[in-house]
Amino acid sequence: MLSFLGRVEVFCFLASYLIVFGLELSRLLLGRSQVSRAVRVFFAVAGFIAHTAYLLARATETNLPPLLSSTRDWMLVLAWLLVLCYLALTLWKPDLAVGVFLLPLVLIVISTGYLVSSDVNPQLAPVAGFRRSLGMIHATFLVLGILGVVVGFVLAMMFLYQQRRLKQHQSLQEGFGLPNLEKLARLNRAAVMVAVPLLTLGFVTGVWLGLEGDERIRFSDPIVIGNGIVWLGMAAVFVRLLTTRKATGKHVASLTLWAGGFLLLTLIGLQILTGTELFNLETWHTTLPVEQDFKFASPAEPAHHQRVSGPHRQTDRTEIPRLSWLAGRGSSFIDLRPQR
Amino acid sequence: MNLQVVYCNYHTADLNVRERLAFPADRLGEAYSQLRANFPNTELVVLSTCNRVELYAAQENPSQAPTHQQLAQFLSEFHKVPINDFFNDLLEQTGPDVVRHLFQVAASVDSMVLGEPQIVAQVREAYRLATENQASGPVTNALFERALNVSKRVRTETSLAEGRVSIASVAVGDFGKSIFDRFDDKVVLILGAGQMAEEALRYLADEGAREILVANRNPDRAQNLAHDFGGRVVAWEQLDEWMAAADVIVSTTGADRPIVDVRRFRPIREVTGEKTVFILDLGAPRDFDPAIRDLDENVFLYSIDDLQEICDRNRKARQREVEKALAIIEQETDAFMAALSHRATGPIIKRLREQWEEVSITETKRLFDKLPHLDARDRAEIEKTIERMVNKLLHPPLEALRDEAREGTPHGLMDALRRLFGIRD
Numbered sequence: 001m002l003s004f005l006g007r008v009e010v011f012c013f014l015a016s017y018l019i020v021f022g023l024e025l026s027r028l029l030l031g032r033s034q035v036s037r038a039v040r041v042f043f044a045v046a047g048f049i050a051h052t053a054y055l056l057a058r059a060t061e062t063n064l065p066p067l068l069s070s071t072r073d074w075m076l077v078l079a080w081l082l083v084l085c086y087l088a089l090t091l092w093k094p095d096l097a098v099g100v101f102l103l104p105l106v107l108i109v110i111s112t113g114y115l116v117s118s119d120v121n122p123q124l125a126p127v128a129g130f131r132r133s134l135g136m137i138h139a140t141f142l143v144l145g146i147l148g149v150v151v152g153f154v155l156a157m158m159f160l161y162q163q164r165r166l167k168q169h170q171s172l173q174e175g176f177g178l179p180n181l182e183k184l185a186r187l188n189r190a191a192v193m194v195a196v197p198l199l200t201l202g203f204v205t206g207v208w209l210g211l212e213g214d215e216r217i218r219f220s221d222p223i224v225i226g227n228g229i230v231w232l233g234m235a236a237v238f239v240r241l242l243t244t245r246k247a248t249g250k251h252v253a254s255l256t257l258w259a260g261g262f263l264l265l266t267l268i269g270l271q272i273l274t275g276t277e278l279f280n281l282e283t284w285h286t287t288l289p290v291e292q293d294f295k296f297a298s299p300a301e302p303a304h305h306q307r308v309s310g311p312h313r314q315t316d317r318t319e320i321p322r323l324s325w326l327a328g329r330g331s332s333f334i335d336l337r338p339q340r
Numbered sequence: 341m342n343l344q345v346v347y348c349n350y351h352t353a354d355l356n357v358r359e360r361l362a363f364p365a366d367r368l369g370e371a372y373s374q375l376r377a378n379f380p381n382t383e384l385v386v387l388s389t390c391n392r393v394e395l396y397a398a399q400e401n402p403s404q405a406p407t408h409q410q411l412a413q414f415l416s417e418f419h420k421v422p423i424n425d426f427f428n429d430l431l432e433q434t435g436p437d438v439v440r441h442l443f444q445v446a447a448s449v450d451s452m453v454l455g456e457p458q459i460v461a462q463v464r465e466a467y468r469l470a471t472e473n474q475a476s477g478p479v480t481n482a483l484f485e486r487a488l489n490v491s492k493r494v495r496t497e498t499s500l501a502e503g504r505v506s507i508a509s510v511a512v513g514d515f516g517k518s519i520f521d522r523f524d525d526k527v528v529l530i531l532g533a534g535q536m537a538e539e540a541l542r543y544l545a546d547e548g549a550r551e552i553l554v555a556n557r558n559p560d561r562a563q564n565l566a567h568d569f570g571g572r573v574v575a576w577e578q579l580d581e582w583m584a585a586a587d588v589i590v591s592t593t594g595a596d597r598p599i600v601d602v603r604r605f606r607p608i609r610e611v612t613g614e615k616t617v618f619i620l621d622l623g624a625p626r627d628f629d630p631a632i633r634d635l636d637e638n639v640f641l642y643s644i645d646d647l648q649e650i651c652d653r654n655r656k657a658r659q660r661e662v663e664k665a666l667a668i669i670e671q672e673t674d675a676f677m678a679a680l681s682h683r684a685t686g687p688i689i690k691r692l693r694e695q696w697e698e699v700s701i702t703e704t705k706r707l708f709d710k711l712p713h714l715d716a717r718d719r720a721e722i723e724k725t726i727e728r729m730v731n732k733l734l735h736p737p738l739e740a741l742r743d744e745a746r747e748g749t750p751h752g753l754m755d756a757l758r759r760l761f762g763i764r765d
Contacts, residue, residue, distance in 0.1 A: 032502075162518060163637065169646040171514055171653070174502050181616065182521040248614045250637055 016047025024099035032175025095177035141202030148195025153260030156253040185249030196238035342405040347394035353429035372473035383477035398479035446487040503654030512543035524548035529586035532593035681745035
């Protein structure tokens, strides 16, 4: 069973989510159907289990939490959290049509993950202790902040759809439930209010992380610049919401939609630009897939050679420390030095 | 077993007849006392709603069952209404038709508003009161409990109850509840005091609306409506101020031209800002100029035409589900009647078996006394053979009885069996 779970591919859960999305769309035509709901939940749960197994397998393979291991894994964690939200809402309120709005974002995030590198981040991989913890905090705040933005984005879409329906006097399809405007506006505002402080903390810890250690962050790094612009945009929305008296639901929804859309576009765009060989943008955050020999070794066993698609671009570094993330736990480690 | 229902409903009788024959809740106890006195040993249940008055009766002995005339007489005497005023409006059903009728009523197939949910609660309450007044019995208990299950089954297996079909329910349920999360913190302003306003107000009150203001040119009618819903009357002359304060406006003034146009409403929006306002214009002709809805995106204005279209669509969708509901009801009626008839034939089958077993035991004992040399194995074989013979001989009459029972209580065959086999009750 465990070996089977270890062979799960990204395509497995991507396909499951695609089916779930198709079934969600069918609610618009078919209305409420117990059979369709059961099939939807089955595929969503199956996809989620496969997704979880994949992330666990990756964590075992890289000896890193998926949030830190690679850009692809980081994006898959974001998608995993979104699916968790979807599943919880679907089981709690079966009529809620949240999947129609949320699942396309899940599919986009996972598909983008296909385009970016799955190699271990060379800047985080060889460090341990405080720097690793800081890296984890940075990645956690960022992923939760972005999750908040995505949730706000989804709520904003639902708000605008619901408002349009009400203005046009359209009856809601049975089994295609949406929360009322008042609740959507309140939740949307709350999502932004939670997301921006988390993004700020993520940004601050990122700068701190960049200043720690021997190799300092470059503020000309495209990811840093992109994230900085995004953060400024979200902070502007945050301040606007705090200072505008009686901001209407549509006002909040429009702001969230624009800011959230911009954030998602920028983040995904940056990951594609920096995570693929096509554009060759250099960044501290990620790596390009370069075929190179690396040595996998266990502390208890003599090192042996294994060919991995490995880091990284900064091959001019003379001394690359050995990776020992779980030092003291008797775990395996990766020797990042190119083999001659 | 004799099952019977005598009833009038909105199909057969006008509202003024139904009103005169209806049983107010505080007089039901008295009605049951009289029914028990008039028809002892008869199980009775009274179902009285604004759309129907129905008397269900079940009697073990058909000769003692109340007649249509007797039940009509009871209604006449109890309500002090001349029998000729309603006798032609009173229908009667017996046997499986009673079961089918009650199942249709409970499943809301027979309701004025197809699929409306209140009737289930009314049937349940009628059954509870009959039990409380010791008027129901084993048959009516089984019948009403089954009816409630059938109602549940129809709701689960069909879409008969889906989609709202009254203007007020669509307005509040489909639109109002999609705009506001709660109504207990909203100000509801009613313009006019018509029946439609009252109905919409009832739905809003059910959703928790507490601050209700009524403005009407005739303050007396406004007072009555405000009193019924715990609201207060506000001056018609200060309408603009109250419209600015309101979150929900329901209008049914009956004016022959719009009383609120864009020119009048724009200054109100300037005062309120872009506060969300839900306006239900239930007047025909309209009370609010439709152009008001375009003043800003937080004005949600619905006219009676907008709502009627949705009601009609939902009603048609429900109509398509009637066939499915009737098929379920037919199946359940057959099952109930079969169970009921088996219940009626049960005692005679039991008595016949007992009688034949008594004979077989007596004769076997006599045989064993005469043949004392038989060992235990031989005796067991003989006992088994006699038992098989009894079963084989009983099989044809009992099977015939069961077959007949599928069509209703087979009184003739039961009498024949009693006489042929000398069965004593």
